[in-house]
Amino acid sequence: MFAAVVVLFAIAFLFPVYWMVTGAMKSPDEVARTPPTLAPKEWHLSGYSDAWELMELPRHLWNTVVQAAGAWLFQLVFCTAAAYALSRLKPAFGKVILGGILATLMVPAQALVVPKYLTVADLPLVHTSLLNDPLAIWLPAVANAFNLYLLKRFFDQLPRDVLEAAEIDGAGKLRTLWSIVLPMSRPVLGVVSIFALVAVWQDFLWPLMVFSDTGKQPISVALVQLSQNIQLTVLIAAMVIASIPMVALFLVFQRHIIAGISAGSTKG
Amino acid sequence: MIAFQKYTPGSSPEWVGTANFTRVLHDPEFTAAWRNTLTFTLLALLIGFAVPFLLALVLNELRHAKAFFRVVVYLPVMIPPVVSALLWKWFYDPGAGLANEALRFLHLPTSNWSNGADTALVSLVAVATWANMGGTVLIYLAALQSIPGELYEAAELDGASLLQRIRHVTIPQTRFVILMLMLLQIIATMQVFTEPFVITGGGPENATVTVLYLIYKYAFLYNDFGGACALSVMLLVLLGAFSALYLRLTRSGEDDA
Numbered sequence: 401m402f403a404a405v406v407v408l409f410a411i412a413f414l415f416p417v418y419w420m421v422t423g424a425m426k427s428p429d430e431v432a433r434t435p436p437t438l439a440p441k442e443w444h445l446s447g448y449s450d451a452w453e454l455m456e457l458p459r460h461l462w463n464t465v466v467q468a469a470g471a472w473l474f475q476l477v478f479c480t481a482a483a484y485a486l487s488r489l490k491p492a493f494g495k496v497i498l499g500g501i502l503a504t505l506m507v508p509a510q511a512l513v514v515p516k517y518l519t520v521a522d523l524p525l526v527h528t529s530l531l532n533d534p535l536a537i538w539l540p541a542v543a544n545a546f547n548l549y550l551l552k553r554f555f556d557q558l559p560r561d562v563l564e565a566a567e568i569d570g571a572g573k574l575r576t577l578w579s580i581v582l583p584m585s586r587p588v589l590g591v592v593s594i595f596a597l598v599a600v601w602q603d604f605l606w607p608l609m610v611f612s613d614t615g616k617q618p619i620s621v622a623l624v625q626l627s628q629n630i631q632l633t634v635l636i637a638a639m640v641i642a643s644i645p646m647v648a649l650f651l652v653f654q655r656h657i658i659a660g661i662s663a664g665s666t667k668g
Numbered sequence: 669m670i671a672f673q674k675y676t677p678g679s680s681p682e683w684v685g686t687a688n689f690t691r692v693l694h695d696p697e698f699t700a701a702w703r704n705t706l707t708f709t710l711l712a713l714l715i716g717f718a719v720p721f722l723l724a725l726v727l728n729e730l731r732h733a734k735a736f737f738r739v740v741v742y743l744p745v746m747i748p749p750v751v752s753a754l755l756w757k758w759f760y761d762p763g764a765g766l767a768n769e770a771l772r773f774l775h776l777p778t779s780n781w782s783n784g785a786d787t788a789l790v791s792l793v794a795v796a797t798w799a800n801m802g803g804t805v806l807i808y809l810a811a812l813q814s815i816p817g818e819l820y821e822a823a824e825l826d827g828a829s830l831l832q833r834i835r836h837v838t839i840p841q842t843r844f845v846i847l848m849l850m851l852l853q854i855i856a857t858m859q860v861f862t863e864p865f866v867i868t869g870g871g872p873e874n875a876t877v878t879v880l881y882l883i884y885k886y887a888f889l890y891n892d893f894g895g896a897c898a899l900s901v902m903l904l905v906l907l908g909a910f911s912a913l914y915l916r917l918t919r920s921g922e923d924d925a
Contacts, residue, residue, distance in 0.1 A: 405726055406737070413740050416798070417747070419766060420755055432764045435772070505915070508907040510859035510880055514887050514896045602748050604862045605880070609888065620750040624866055627754055636758070639751045650746040651739075658738050661803055662810035 424448060424637035431633050447637035455626050455638050457619070461645075464618040467534050467607070468600040471541035475596045476589065478542045483551035484577050488563070498552070505545045510605065516540060517609050532613040537600060547592045554588040555581065591660055594653060601646055688898040692886075698899075700874045701882040704789060705858055708878065711793040712857040713850060720801045721846075724808035725834065738809070742802035752799040753866035757782065760791055760867070782867050785875045792863045792876060800856075804849055811845040812838065844917075851914040855907055879903050 423431055424447040426440040451457060482501075486494050520530045520540070530536040558581065566576045582589070604620045611617045617625065619642045627635055650657060692698055727737050744752060759766040760781035768778040782791040815838065823833045839846070861880040864870055870877040870885075877885075879899065886896035 402726075402729070406730065409723055409726065410737070410740055412798070413744060416755060416759070416766075417743065419759075420751075423758075436764065436766070436769055505911070507904065508855055508859055508911065510861065511883075511900050511903040511907055513880075514883060514893060514900050517887065518893060598746070604748075604750050604865075605884070609884075620748050623750050623754065627866075632758070635754070639754055643747045643751050646746045646748060647743065650743070654739050654742075658742060658806060661742075661806045 420636055421640055424451075424633055424640055426633060428631055428633050431636075444633075447633040448641065450631075450634045451638035451641060454634060455622065455630065457638060457641055459615065460617060460619040460622040461641075463534075463616055464601060464620075467537040467618055468597050470534055470538040471600045472593055472596040474538045474542050475544055475547060476593065479544060479548045479551055479592065480577075480582070480589075483548050483555055484581065486548075487552045487555035488576075488581075489573065501545045501548060504543070505549070513605060513609060516606075520610065530610075532611055532616050534616075536610040537607065540606075541596065541600065544596075547595065550592060551585070551588060554585055558584055590653075590656060594649070594657060597649065598646065688894040692895045692898045697874060697877055697882055697885075701877045701879045704875065704877055705860070705879045707789055708793060708860055709854055709857045711790060712796055713853060715793055716797050716801065716804065716853055716857075717846070717850060719797060720804040721808055723801070724805050724812055725838070727805070727809055728812045738806060741805045744799050745802035747799070749799060749862045750866060753795060753863050756791075756795040756798075757867045782876075783872060785872045788868055788872060788875045792860075792867060795863050795867065796857065796860065804853075807845060807849060808842065811842045815841045848914070848917065851910055851917070855910050855914070858903070858907055858910075 422440055425443050425445065426437070426447075427442065427444055430437055430441060485491060486498050491497070520536045522529060530539070562580060562584075563576060566580050571579070600618075602620070604624075607618050607621050608624075611621060614622070614625065623635075623638060623642055626638075630638075723741065727734065727741070730737065747755075760783065762768060762778070762780055762783055765781070767781055771778050779787055782788045819837045819841065820833060823837050828836065859880050860878050861884065864876040864878050864881050865884070868876045870881055880903070883896045883899045883903070886892045886899060
């Protein structure tokens, strides 16, 4: 009885994924057949190759990679710099600034997409539009209070004597950051990196608004836009391909990701 | 700010006071969108609490393959939301969809799923739960493992049944985590967009138009950014209240620890 429940749950999670991967390998007739076949009668790989070519997946995947990598780099550089400044350099009004940044945590991101869109469409002061430009993903990504807070808390807990030793050895603030703080912060930087990449890859509403130019759309937007008039097997194959990078990332880093989430509950 | 202006891109904004708010309030879709969003949130809260909590309870009893099941449970979370939405749209297909096939296999009457006005919203909640519950399960699991074993032993000695043990030991011990996750879930599900946009397009008969979807429609279909911003302000105020509550609770939780 107990085992049955466990198996049932496993099926509920895995079967849809199995159905997707094999569905893409069925022939177009077979996929629409009732009752459906559990495994493809003949295994076709043409669904995958058609998706790759017809839906221009390389281009959309590349767009996604560029957007995700840029957002990751921007976040890493600016959030680290800001967190280090707030944690170690202790500027005047640092508390007020941190309070202000944390206050943005309370603001739900999605509710603000329209004002954000208008800001990006006509950037204040310089009056240029970032629509259809990966910068529209990169710049808002920097304003990530959660990552900043995570980094600052970690920097706060670094042992004081190591940093003082570096200072005595004549290392400047930047030198300390580069050769002492960053190497010691590898775990937290890893967490921030994964969050940053996953967030961009999974996002849908924001890229949907910003990229009206089909050639620049990331994979998530392109999938939905193309889903209307494409053969079902090809669409399913494209869905599988779109999932592979994130699932691979997850399988490689699953220990860290799962430990990170589980630890989050006890610390709040 | 723009909520109080007449704003169309390209022309200079004009102050219109609360006209945007009154216009939005009189839109028949407005009531539908809020009703749908609140129903969605409520359903997601019930299902999104009960299923992951039960699952965590079951997984917690497992002796073997715990790590494997953790990966399995979290896998859908890593699948891009657009993909899971499209996947379930295919399952919900009334003809050759997997959902109706399963019902036929069990000799049950078939359903219209996301294509029926009264079943559409529930169908979307099921998708959202499937796609997002991994994180919740992992957090509940961690919370369950932090409950001291003596409590259960004591309860067992007192002759408590399994249900009584869950009722009097498990739930009180994890009360704080449950509350936290519920608040987070309210904040997240009130901003639901991808599932209704991809699966139902807001239909049938506006049964799945959500507030965020309506904001999107105002901005990009009606080109009415003032109206969209007015709606955003309303959503923002409501969600801001929940976020403030969440932050206060986490603060006090940290003080306790």
